Amino acid sequence: MMMDVLANVMSWQIVLAILCGVAAGISIGAMPGLTSTMGIALLMPFTFQLEPAVGMMLLIGEFVGAIYGGSITAIMVNTPGTPSAAATVLDGYPFTKRGESCRALGISTVASAGGGIISGVFLILIAPQLAEIALKFSAPETFALAFFGISIIASISGKELLKGLISGTFGLILALVGMDNISGLSRFTFDTVFLMNGLSFIPVMVGLFAMSQCFVSMEELYDEIKITAKITSPIPTWADLKKIFPTILRGGVTGTLVGIIPGAGGDISAFISYDMEKRVSKHPELFGTGIVEGIAAPESSNNGTTGGALIPLLTLGIPGDANTAVMLGALMVFNLTPGPQLFVEQALVVNTLFAGFMIANVVMLVMGLSGIRIFTKIVQIPKPVLVPIIILMCVIGSFAINGNYLDILVMFGAGVIGYLLLKGGFPLSPIVLALILGPMAEGNLRRSLVMSQGDYSIFLTHPIAATFIVIALISLFWPIVRHLKNHRSTKAA
Amino acid sequence: MMKLTMLLAALVAANLAFAADAPKKKTDFPKKTVVITVPVSAGGGTDLLTRAMAGPLKAKLGQTVIVNNKTGAGGAIGFAAGSSEKPDGYNVTALVAELLTVPQVSTVNFSYKSFVPVCNVNSSYGTITVRADAPYNTLQEFVAYAKAHPGEVKIGNSGVGGIWHFVAAAFASEAGIVVNHIPFEGGGSAVVALAGGHVDAVPVTPQEVEVQVKAGKAKILTVLAPKRLDEIANVPTAEELGFKNLVFTIWRGFGVPKGTPDEVVAVLRNAFKAVLDDPQVTEFMASKHFAKDFKDSKDFYAMMEREEAVYALQAAKLGLKK
Numbered sequence: 001m002m003m004d005v006l007a008n009v010m011s012w013q014i015v016l017a018i019l020c021g022v023a024a025g026i027s028i029g030a031m032p033g034l035t036s037t038m039g040i041a042l043l044m045p046f047t048f049q050l051e052p053a054v055g056m057m058l059l060i061g062e063f064v065g066a067i068y069g070g071s072i073t074a075i076m077v078n079t080p081g082t083p084s085a086a087a088t089v090l091d092g093y094p095f096t097k098r099g100e101s102c103r104a105l106g107i108s109t110v111a112s113a114g115g116g117i118i119s120g121v122f123l124i125l126i127a128p129q130l131a132e133i134a135l136k137f138s139a140p141e142t143f144a145l146a147f148f149g150i151s152i153i154a155s156i157s158g159k160e161l162l163k164g165l166i167s168g169t170f171g172l173i174l175a176l177v178g179m180d181n182i183s184g185l186s187r188f189t190f191d192t193v194f195l196m197n198g199l200s201f202i203p204v205m206v207g208l209f210a211m212s213q214c215f216v217s218m219e220e221l222y223d224e225i226k227i228t229a230k231i232t233s234p235i236p237t238w239a240d241l242k243k244i245f246p247t248i249l250r251g252g253v254t255g256t257l258v259g260i261i262p263g264a265g266g267d268i269s270a271f272i273s274y275d276m277e278k279r280v281s282k283h284p285e286l287f288g289t290g291i292v293e294g295i296a297a298p299e300s301s302n303n304g305t306t307g308g309a310l311i312p313l314l315t316l317g318i319p320g321d322a323n324t325a326v327m328l329g330a331l332m333v334f335n336l337t338p339g340p341q342l343f344v345e346q347a348l349v350v351n352t353l354f355a356g357f358m359i360a361n362v363v364m365l366v367m368g369l370s371g372i373r374i375f376t377k378i379v380q381i382p383k384p385v386l387v388p389i390i391i392l393m394c395v396i397g398s399f400a401i402n403g404n405y406l407d408i409l410v411m412f413g414a415g416v417i418g419y420l421l422l423k424g425g426f427p428l429s430p431i432v433l434a435l436i437l438g439p440m441a442e443g444n445l446r447r448s449l450v451m452s453q454g455d456y457s458i459f460l461t462h463p464i465a466a467t468f469i470v471i472a473l474i475s476l477f478w479p480i481v482r483h484l485k486n487h488r489s490t491k492a493a
Numbered sequence: 494m495m496k497l498t499m500l501l502a503a504l505v506a507a508n509l510a511f512a513a514d515a516p517k518k519k520t521d522f523p524k525k526t527v528v529i530t531v532p533v534s535a536g537g538g539t540d541l542l543t544r545a546m547a548g549p550l551k552a553k554l555g556q557t558v559i560v561n562n563k564t565g566a567g568g569a570i571g572f573a574a575g576s577s578e579k580p581d582g583y584n585v586t587a588l589v590a591e592l593l594t595v596p597q598v599s600t601v602n603f604s605y606k607s608f609v610p611v612c613n614v615n616s617s618y619g620t621i622t623v624r625a626d627a628p629y630n631t632l633q634e635f636v637a638y639a640k641a642h643p644g645e646v647k648i649g650n651s652g653v654g655g656i657w658h659f660v661a662a663a664f665a666s667e668a669g670i671v672v673n674h675i676p677f678e679g680g681g682s683a684v685v686a687l688a689g690g691h692v693d694a695v696p697v698t699p700q701e702v703e704v705q706v707k708a709g710k711a712k713i714l715t716v717l718a719p720k721r722l723d724e725i726a727n728v729p730t731a732e733e734l735g736f737k738n739l740v741f742t743i744w745r746g747f748g749v750p751k752g753t754p755d756e757v758v759a760v761l762r763n764a765f766k767a768v769l770d771d772p773q774v775t776e777f778m779a780s781k782h783f784a785k786d787f788k789d790s791k792d793f794y795a796m797m798e799r800e801e802a803v804y805a806l807q808a809a810k811l812g813l814k815k
Contacts, residue, residue, distance in 0.1 A: 041560070048548050048773070135689035179570055182676055183599070183653055191602075197563055197570045262685055317704035318685050329544045335780055339708040443678070451647060451675055451691070 004348055009355040013054045018356055021061020022363045026371075028062070029069020030081045032206045032390075033397015036066030037322045044330050052334035053349045057356040059330055060310070063323050064360045067266050067302050068112040068368060075104045075295070076378045077390060079210035083201065084266030084302040086432045087274045089209065090156060091287065091294025098290060099230050101376045106236045107292050108299045109368035111248050115300030116361035118252025119259065119307025124354045127311045128340065133260045134312035134320065139447035140458050142263060144468035146441035149268055151472040152275040153430040154479075158288050163426045171434025174199055181439070182446040194406050201435055203398035203411040208428050210394045211415025216422060217387050234372035236292075244296035247277055251297045255304020260311050265321030266302030267436050273301030279475075307357065314338050314350065520756040522582050526557040529585045529747070530578075532571020533564060533651065533679045538700050539745055542615060542783055543587050549771040553764040564678060568652065569595045569603075576607035580752035582761060585611065588748045590656040590741070593801045597808035598654030605797045608748030611761045613788035613796070614769055615745045615778070618718035619660045620728070622702045623694045624687060625712050632714045632734050635694070639670040646672045649683030649692035657683070659807055660696040660717065660741050666810070667736050687711055698743055699725055700782050717741060724782045742800065744786070746793055762789065 008014065021043070028039040039062045047055030070085030075092035088108065095104035122130060137145075150168070157164020177188045178198030189195040236244075251273040258269035277297035278287045287294050309320030310327075317338035319325035331338055336346055343350050378386070398411035418428055452458035459465045529547065533539050544560050551558045563571040568591035575586030588608060596604045621632060629635040639646045648665075650657035653676045665672045677683040680697040687695045687702075688710045695702065699722060705711040715731045716722055717739045731739040747765060749758060768774055769787055778785060788796060 044544070134685075138686060138689055138691035181652075181678055185599075196573055262682075316688065316708065316710075318688065329541050332541050332781065333545055333777060337704055337707065339704050341707055447675065447677070451673070453644070453673060 005351040008352045017054045017058040018061045018360050021058040022065035025062040025065020026069035029066035030072045032079045032210050035082045039066050040326045053352045061360045064306050071108040078213050087270040087298035094290025102232045105372045106234045107295045111296035111299040112303040113361050113365035114248040115252040115303035119256040119304040120358045122256045123307040128315050131312045131315040134318050137261045139444040140462045140465040143444035144465035146437045148468040148472040149437045155275045156429045164430050167426045168430035168434045171431035172438045175435050175438025181443045200407050202401040203407040204414045206394050207411040207414025208418035212418030214387050215419040234369045240292050247293045247296040248300040251300030252304040255301035256308035259305030259308020259320050266305040269305050270298035270302040273297040522757045522760050523554050523556045528559045530575040531562045531587045532568035545777040546768050549768045569601050572603050576603040580750040582757035588746045593804050595654045609753050610790045610793040611747040612765050613746035613793045615783045616786040617698045617743045619696045620716050621714045636668045643671045647692040648672050649675045649686050649695045651680040652676050657696045
């Protein structure tokens, strides 16, 4: 068996599929607006003519590469290339501003590969056992996870907590636009079909981050502030590696677990890991100023979801996120019906995919590290040239997601709002987090209440749900309690 | 001179080519990418079938075919978006039975009349599928259990006013039981909930529960079809078990916005018809138990007209009417 798998994986078709998949993924991920899910959907028709294992490896390679690729844009131009890299912006861009983009990209590459490989180990060793987690998540649990996720706004708001909360609330309000998923009621749609499905997430995100940044850059277009990128070795230093090693472990495991949960993917897990890392850190106040843990946490976590999302897909036929939902279609076309019997009847294919997944992560590591010197050239492009290129990419990305020109207007609108918020000192990440989690929280809250016939105790009787809600409440109220306690003790003294 | 002769020759040839087609109204459709809007989530039956057809369809039309899921509100978002697209043939919508049911229960700006039907490609039937570890093994036992536990049995559906909501409600009223209907975003999510034990039953098609049945997480108690299905011949029909009025056709077809020129619809219909006979699609449909059921625009429209009346009646009877 071992030799068969090895022979299979080392066949030129599979190797070529992995190389093409990862390269395509990194490019797609780095383009703001083009997401890994879209990449998989675009590549899928090409795979139907291929052998099942070859076709699946192309898709899996793309998945792995794109989740990593998003961080390149996040670090270099302050714009997440994919939603999964939204948390990477927080600490990634400060590195570039300091001229240390080489170091940041090196950390992100190593962390991404590390997270991916950790999830791969879980995928190979205990996929069937872990897959049961996917079955445990129903509406109350998913609501509780989203509720917990929203509480993270507090930790990504930087120094301005109040402004962060305002941003988050603004995001939640934006998330209300569109038909609601339980009763089909139109909200804030002004009788236009365009708004029925809500504001498209990608154009809003691209506008908020990239377009607003372009507006800021226009102000200083001809200023002689030159950011110089120190060309250092792309391979992280031993000191950095030692610092991020535990971060990658935690991120990879968290990512794997979040990836398993249906409907939760790399975007959510990256924020959760960032928040978690800040909590266990000895110097939480440094997060957001450009520290290595702030990149390693989200990047190891979002790539951790790649293996995680494949776990329920292959063992139960339940997609763990949007990417694997598209892959389920591909599996069916290849006549690989997922489930326990897949591991028996198609053991060779499954094991080839497992081995291929690991190789894809190594390929990504090598491609990423060797590409860093090219990526860092971006900052050397003079602003009058770079800014129009970024604007063009924003327009293309926003249009491509639904093929609707109105999305371009949404992107520009979000850009103006993002610019004003930046000027007012409001953090932008909470808006994105709220846009991701708002619909998830709302739909599952209402579904839970339908299940329980209006009884709110459903959130307490489901242990997983109760745990998440309690953690969220503690993390929300602990600062207040601590403040009161300090206040009282200083009074007493 | 040489060039001129060739140009003339080309012109003559072009004219001849035109002349050959002269009686038909000509169209150069399609000239660009065709987008198929799927109003249900990726991974569900309609989505899989559409994606399997998209590849050969691309070869047939000579243009890229993109499948775009616009989900939510029991399909309403996708239908509303699809029906209000430009009627030029480049915006195809996958039509499913929900097109008839959603307008019954919520206020929407579309109906089956908002579309020009291209063709129907597949029809299938629902089931009553329960968890494999449930204490009941037959439909009668399930009904008895539900009678003993009124309001406790949860049946997952693909959205309020979705076809499966109607099917489940019709089943409940026919069986004289009170159940709790749980809406999900698509049949796929409902089946996941069944596998996880969060709902007790789903009324969806055999294809949609196949993975979970094979994995030993679910069992099919009955099929809601006029006769037993070949792929699960050991499962009795509801009619055999004494439930007379529980046959619902779960049809899947394609439509374009009202106003699309007839000749464009004809190009699409011929392409879909040819794709149905494509060996790759045939194999896919056979292996996934999607029964081929080609109906042209006229028959398709007639079927929708007929079934719409049935659903309107059901909606009123079941108290779902808006």
